[in-house]
Amino acid sequence: MAVSQQQASSRDRRTGFVLGVALWLFTLATLWLFGANLHKMPPPASDFAPQIDAILWVILGISVIGFVGLHLYLGWVALSRPAEVRAIYLPADRPKEWLWVLVPIGLLLVADLTFDHMSNKVWGAFFGKPPANAFEVEVTGQQFAWHVRYPGADGRFGRTNPRLISDENPIGLDLSDPAARDDILLINVMHVPEGRPVMIYLRSRDVLHSFFLPPMRIKMDCVPGYTTRMWFTPQRKGNYEIACAELCGMGHYNMKGLLVVEDEQAVQNWLAQQTPFSKRGQ
Ligand SMILES: [Cu+2]
Incomplete structure (x- = not known):
């Protein structure tokens, strides 16, 4: 009909x-x-x-x-x-189309x-290049945790070697390198000074991760076999979340750490309390 x-x-x-x-x-x-x-x-x-x-x-x-x-x-x-307007046919109109x-x-x-x-x-x-007085930290992502390394008193990160990676040595720190002996290795916790540039070197042990500090507006991929880096100057003391912003496996949601921004002196005191990786278990 x-x-x-x-x-x-x-x-x-x-x-x-x-x-x-x-x-x-x-x-x-x-x-x-x-x-x-x-x-x-x-x-x-x-x-x-x-x-x-x-x-x-x-x-x-x-x-x-x-x-x-x-x-x-x-x-x-x-x-x-x-x-009352029905569909109509419009002929090509070059100038209008352009x-x-x-x-x-x-x-x-x-x-x-x-x-x-x-x-x-x-x-x-x-x-770009951070100011010369930057505070340096290295972070290695692993399913599903952040290994945080400080260079120790000598200010130099020791050598690492993937062949040395084990449950006890999660980033493969090579203790035959003198610079490695005072390196401090922590998990899921990072203290940085307020008002001083912080340089972060990022690595990954397994898959792609993304190091994310939402209040700092900092986000950078951690790429296996490669070191990425970036720097920022924290300007407000407090405890913040370190998040992983790259879906990296079943435990991705749980891959988080604590970032503490505090006085330079408080950071140094806290670092002084940490045992270097080489002296653990002794
Ligand atoms: Cu991750």
Whole structure:
């Protein structure tokens, strides 16, 4: 049985109304979820953190404007669509098609260059050479823990050798190297001084991990067979979580450690209480 033109029109109108309202409600709900701040980052606690946050806010701002604008417009089109307009055939229109290609490319390029300009400064510092007085720590990821190594009194990390890795020697520290004898090796705990650049060397014993300090806005992959590094200056005392941000196996969720930011003197006192790896069990 054929549907009359009038029935079809009122059904189109209803569909348009439902679609338009749904699009607007979806937009409002998304904005509300965003405003409710369900996934907010912890307050920034390092020197780079405010700059990284600024980049994230600009990216988010541009995305929100695009998202809200587009959805409000789509909803409005659905709501205001006259019922009698049927689908029509549009012949190719080269200039218009080029416009549809070039305008988005232009907008994306402007956004991209803005992000580049903002991030180059902080990225350059982040991955570049740290100040000479940096406090050095090495972290080796392993399923599912962080081995934290301090160079000890000589200020030099001793040699490691993967062949020496065992349950007792988790990072394969080579004690025939004099520089290794005072190295301090800990698990899942790291103390660093407030207000002094901290250089972190990152390694992995098995699979890819990602060393993540959310309040410092620091995140870097740990790659097997390779040493990655980055530095930052902690600017707020406190206890923070060290998280793994790379799905690395069944225990990934449980791969976490404690980062303590405190006075330089407190860090030195704490380090003085630790037994070097070579003297353990003696
Ligand atoms: Cu991991």
